[in-house]
Structure formats: structure tokens, C-alpha cells
Amino acid sequence: MTASRRQFLRYGTAATAAIAADTLRIAAFPGAGTARAQGRPLLKAGDQKGGLRALLESADALRGLSYDIQWTEFPAAAPLAEALNAGAVDCGPIGDAPAIFALAAGTRIRLIGANRSDPYGTAILVRPHSALKTAADLKGKSIGTNRGSIGHFVALKALESAGLRPEDANIRFLPPADAKLALTSGSVDAWATWEPYTAMAETSGHARVLVSGRGLWSGLSYLAATDAALAARRAVLADFLQRVVRAQAWSYQHVPEFSATLARIIGISPEAARLQFERRRTQWQKIDDALIAEQQRTADFYLKAGLLRQRLDARTTFDTGFAIA
Structure with missing residues (x-):
């Protein structure tokens, strides 16, 4: 058993004991249990918070x-990346920063x-009643976030925007x-x-936004697929991606219906579901040179911050053979 597989299994064992906390949920559609008997391909799709x-x-x-x-659900990109690396899922959504972390680690x-x-x-x-008002007020303060997540990236960017170094705050990985x-x-x-956690905290009255990601983060996220899945199920992945793209366009034409389904599936309030969905305004787009250059800048920032050991060539991490209708 590989080290990455052992790492995923350790995560999975802990997750099984914490299903109520949305650490991991698995569901099949429309009948994964009989997929091999029927001769139908099986796509093991990872998801973050049911999105x-x-x-x-x-x-x-x-x-x-x-x-x-x-479907296998994860609370964040890091455990999803571990599952991709272990071959436990074939594909899944991942932000630009955690994708860089995963790729740099050899996923x-x-x-x-x-x-x-x-x-x-x-x-x-x-x-809500914190005395902190600006990013500069984070000096000497503690910040909780997932290592390598888009939250981690925004925290580092916020500190930089205030003329602070990463070590000027106490970043705790949680x-x-x-x-x-x-x-x-x-x-x-x-x-x-990140969303939907931000909207959940805001609508419940448990937190307020000190620094938003506007001007700090690109807003880019991806559908990632394993090399093994690309080799064996490329046509399936192409079909799945196109369905996601069409569904995204549908969602913004049917905001009430989608928000209600989102709230039900991921187990959050309808208010939080609609808030995070409407303000995200997600659009799928072509992977072109400009987008790859943005990804390279994010990778270079992590290198500068000392979170990568060597420069990552972002261009080699994309498969541009999938068209976006």
C-alpha cells in the first residue's frame, strides 16, 4: 500500500466517525453498486460541500x-486532493491554490x-464584535485556515497587502x-x-468579513482529474464536464430552485445557500494562455512565501483538450 493510500485511509477512518460534521459523505447515482455487472463505466466523483x-x-x-x-464529499480541497492522489476518486473541484499544493506534492x-x-x-x-477592522490589525493575531487552501492564500495576500510578512501573524492550520x-x-x-462557510457564518450571526478576497484572489477554480481516469475514462470526463457547464448556466436562470436544492443537499440554511450562490456568479471558461499565466503567478507567490520547495511550471498541469461549450 502506498503512502498516499495510507494517508487517505487514515483520513477516511476519521471522516466516517464524523459524518454529522460533513467530513465525508458518499452517494451513488444512479446505481454504482451494479455498474460492473451491467458493464457501465463508473465515475468516482469527489465534491466539496455538495456543490x-x-x-x-x-x-x-x-x-x-x-x-x-x-459521489464522495469532502469539507475542503486538501482531503479531496489526498483522495485524488490515492485514486479513491477520479475527479473533483479544486481551487487554484490547493491545486498548486497538490501538484507540487506530486499528485x-x-x-x-x-x-x-x-x-x-x-x-x-x-x-461580530471583534476590535479588528483592517488587514493591518492581524499583526500578532492568530488566523485559522486549511494549509494550502484558498483561505490560506487569501490570508497571506491580506497580510502582504498590509505590509506584513507571514510570520507577523500566527497561522494555525485547522x-x-x-x-x-x-x-x-x-x-x-x-x-x-471560503464559500459556503463564509455565507453560513454571516447569516448565522457568528462572524463578519474583515477582509474579502476581492483584489487578493483570482477567483479561479478547476475540475481536476487523475491521470489514470484521463487514460481510462476520458470520454466520460468530457461528458461530465459539459453537463457541469450547462448546469451552471441553468442555475443562474433558476436561482430559487437551485438555491433550495443546494441548501437541502449540503445541509445549510436557504439564506446562506442563496447568498453564497448569488454573489459568486460562477462562469466556466476556456483554458487559455492568460488563464495559465494567472495560475503561474499564484504558484510563484507560494514559492516566494516559502510554501513550495521549487518552481512549478503551471502550463504542464493543464489538459487543454476539453472544450467548454
């Missing part, structure tokens, strides 16, 4: 599949589809559920996170 599954189901975009889908994936969202909800949150609890209890001064 892709909610999108496809609400748009009725899974009708007429020639393959089956097994055998390619980025096959790109989307851009309004980066506001990737933000640094503080308690998964979302733990970081939320730490902020609420006062164990950390701030929480650097």
Missing part, C-alpha cells in the same frame, strides 16, 4: 447518463476545466469545522475560509 452534486441534480443534468456516478492530476467566481466570499472572518469552532470560542482571532 457539484447539487448543481447537477437541481438542473436535472444527470438524465441519460451512459455511466454511473459515485498525478491534470486541470481539465476552469471557472471563475467573484472572490468576495473567500475571506478572513472575525467575530479544517473548516475546527476553525469555525476556534473562532467562535475565541481560540483564534480570525478564520480564513
